[in-house]
Amino acid sequence: MRRLCMILLALAFATADFAAIGPVAMAVSGKASFTAPIELAQRRKARGDVYLLRGGMGSVFSRGMDELAGDLKKQGIPAKVVSHRQWRTVLSEIEDNRPKRGRRPVILIGHSLGANRAIDIARQLNEKKIRVDYVVSFAATAPRPVPRNIRRATNFYFEKGGWGKPLVKGRGFRGRLSNVDYSGKRGIDHFNIDEDQSLHRQIVNRVLRIFGRSRRAELPRAVSPSAG
Numbered sequence: 001m002r003r004l005c006m007i008l009l010a011l012a013f014a015t016a017d018f019a020a021i022g023p024v025a026m027a028v029s030g031k032a033s034f035t036a037p038i039e040l041a042q043r044r045k046a047r048g049d050v051y052l053l054r055g056g057m058g059s060v061f062s063r064g065m066d067e068l069a070g071d072l073k074k075q076g077i078p079a080k081v082v083s084h085r086q087w088r089t090v091l092s093e094i095e096d097n098r099p100k101r102g103r104r105p106v107i108l109i110g111h112s113l114g115a116n117r118a119i120d121i122a123r124q125l126n127e128k129k130i131r132v133d134y135v136v137s138f139a140a141t142a143p144r145p146v147p148r149n150i151r152r153a154t155n156f157y158f159e160k161g162g163w164g165k166p167l168v169k170g171r172g173f174r175g176r177l178s179n180v181d182y183s184g185k186r187g188i189d190h191f192n193i194d195e196d197q198s199l200h201r202q203i204v205n206r207v208l209r210i211f212g213r214s215r216r217a218e219l220p221r222a223v224s225p226s227a228g
Helices: 004-028 039-043 064-074 082-102 113-127 197-213
Strands: 050-053 079-083 106-109 134-138 151-155 177-180
Touching: 004 064, 050 064, 050 082, 050 113, 064 079, 064 197, 079 082, 079 177, 082 106, 082 113, 106 113, 113 134, 134 197, 151 197
Parallel strands: 050 079, 050 106, 106 134, 134 151, 151 177
Antiparallel strands: none
């Protein structure tokens, strides 16, 4: 019986070891490519601060925030949907998490009034010298200038025929800012732009890249076939 237990235990360890080195072994054999950071983020539950802020009358509008959060959660991204009125709570949670978690991605996504508050949160974090990796604004109504701590900001707005203002760079901003005019897009307006599935796909892919890049140090190194 003792011999049988030892054999079973050895088999268990062997299986665990194979699972751990599987991606590396496949890279060496050439049968499959090395696991990418984005794939790792999809399989594991990532760690970071990702908040989606609804606009006014959030129980009626801004339902796209819930759908987008669901898409992110399916990929292992810890997304949380809140009302724009809870922006100070979001700010406090991000500040409190920093000493506990260290440097983790901070991503803010907002619709309408929620987009305004996403910028407000980033501006407050700038005073604490906390970087914001990505901000997405769906039809912000009165956004303040983009602060310097934001690495990338994408704003979907309406130059004509809809509510939504372009974002402007604040003092010292050196990140990437994109204002995408959705004027004239058939069937899309201020109230439903956050539900656009093509935009959801763009955002999810960007978020996965951010989390993949931040988790690169946690990946095992692939061994080159020519290495000893």
